[in-house]
Amino acid sequence: MTFLKSAALAAVLGMTATAGFAQDVTLRFQHFVSPNSANPKYFIEPWAKKVEAESNGRIKIEIYPFMQLGGKAPAQYDLIRDGAIDGGWVIPGYQPGRFAEAEALELPFMVTKSAEEASKAAWVFTQKYLADDFADVHLIAAHMHGRGLVHKIGPAVETVEDFDGLKLRGPSRAATLLLDKLGATPVGMPVPAFPEALSKGVVDGGVITWEMSPSLKLDELTDSHTDVAGDMSLYNLYFIWAMNKSVYEGLPDDLRAIIDANSGFETSAWAGRAHDTGDADGKALMAASGNEIAEISEEETAKIKALGEEVVQDWIAEMNARGLDGAQLVLDAQAAVAETRGTVSTN
Known part of the structure; x- marks a missing residue:
């Protein structure tokens, strides 16, 4: 050569x-x-x-x-x-x-x-x-990613009504649709824009994971971090x-x-x-900062799940209108989740 x-x-x-x-x-x-x-x-x-x-x-x-x-x-x-x-x-x-x-x-x-x-x-x-x-x-x-949580300035949300009027950052269409159902004003934005939006008062908080909290300085920019009850995530990102x-x-x-x-x-x-x-790292740091760590009750979580199901049905209808089988997509996503459930590594 x-x-x-x-x-x-x-x-x-x-x-x-x-x-x-x-x-x-x-x-x-x-x-x-x-x-x-x-x-x-x-x-x-x-x-x-x-x-x-x-x-x-x-x-x-x-x-x-x-x-x-x-x-x-x-x-x-x-x-x-x-x-x-x-x-x-x-x-x-x-x-x-x-x-x-x-x-x-x-x-x-x-x-x-x-x-x-x-x-x-x-x-x-x-x-x-x-x-x-x-x-x-x-x-x-x-x-x-891991569980999606609500991080906000001020006290933790405890009820569906507490979402009313909050301007909350959402990372995806599904997340913003849920926030809208909850009565919040969703603001879609990529993660790098979230800290500045918080510091300037553009949003009152947003949904994101524990693990991103330290790098976004959410211990300084927010006061409370709230999860839903149960073992299913409020939302997630692909x-x-x-x-x-x-x-x-x-x-x-x-x-x-x-x-x-x-x-x-x-x-x-x-x-x-x-x-x-x-x-695990992020939650520990948020707790050490003295911020409020909260979990919505099972009763209120059930109400959020009901609103989430409305989002699912709306999404199915939208997919059907695009020529896709929305219901089958949901069923197959649920089947994939069921297939891999309980398989967490012990290493």
């Missing part, structure tokens, strides 16, 4: 002449949160190190937090698809309506409060319904960890096999466990 052909191949694979070919590929992945938040800390960074180690250093993965490679969080999927970045962490719900079938997993009280269980269900459901939706990227994992399809397909067979070995069901479960670990 001529030097010019070798150099061209090196450019395609992300190699440099000075690297001496010891490092075959450099992949640049990005996400939109602090590197100290749970998914980057307990999943993304360890995943990258595991891939590097198993490739004997032939793959190098650079992780860029806070969208440092450019673009906004809602555009992350397109940045990966178009090759602006090699891979990254995506919230499909940041583009409402585009990945409609994925919303089934985000409906109120759909998944358990265990992010590991919910993430296993997410992978199962994704394989059945969402492969075509994400066909123009290479999917590594699909997962959910994520994918993906890479550019051409970059993946252009890898040598042995390196592509390493990516494959670090993809799929168990990798999705790992991503979920990262959120469970972060939830």
Whole structure:
């Protein structure tokens, strides 16, 4: 092979002449949160190190937090698809309506409060319904975060009536639909915008997880953190960890096999466990700050569930109008949850 052909191949694979070919590929992945938040800390960074180690250093993965490679969080999927970045962490719900079938997993009280269980269900459901939706990227994992909570300035919400008139940040269409049913004024926004919205009084609070609370400084910006009763989450959010399809397909067979070995069901479960670990950390920090930690009563939770069921039925009707079988999507999401329930890792 001529030097010019070798150099061209090196450019395609992300190699440099000075690297001496010891490092075959450099992949640049990005996400939109602090590197100290749970998914980057307990999943993304360890995943990258595991891939590097198993490739004997032939793959190098650079992780860029806070969208440092450019673009906004809602555009992350397109940045990966178009090759602006090699891979990254995506919230499909940041583009409402585009990945409609994925919303089934985000409906109120759909998944358990265990992010590991919910993430296993997410992978199962994704394989059945969402492969075509994400066909123009290479999917590594699909997962959910942990339990969704209400964080607000002032005392905790205790009843459905307490939601009336509150301006609350929501991360997804399903979450904002539920907040609207509860009588709140939902304000859709990606997570990086939430702290500033709180500090400027744009919102009174919002729904997000325990694990994101420390990195967003919710111990300082809010006063109370409220969960619902029972083992089902008020709401949840669906994520994918993906890479550019051409970059993946252009890898040598042995390196592509390493990516494959670090993809799929168990990798999705790992991503979920990262959120469970972060939830424990976040809850402890919020409690240590002296903020109010509360749980809505079973009676009031039942009322919220009834309103959540209205959201589900409205969503089914909307999906049917789009030519999808909304009821079957819900049934299959519930089946995936049931299939993976009680499978939390004991390691």
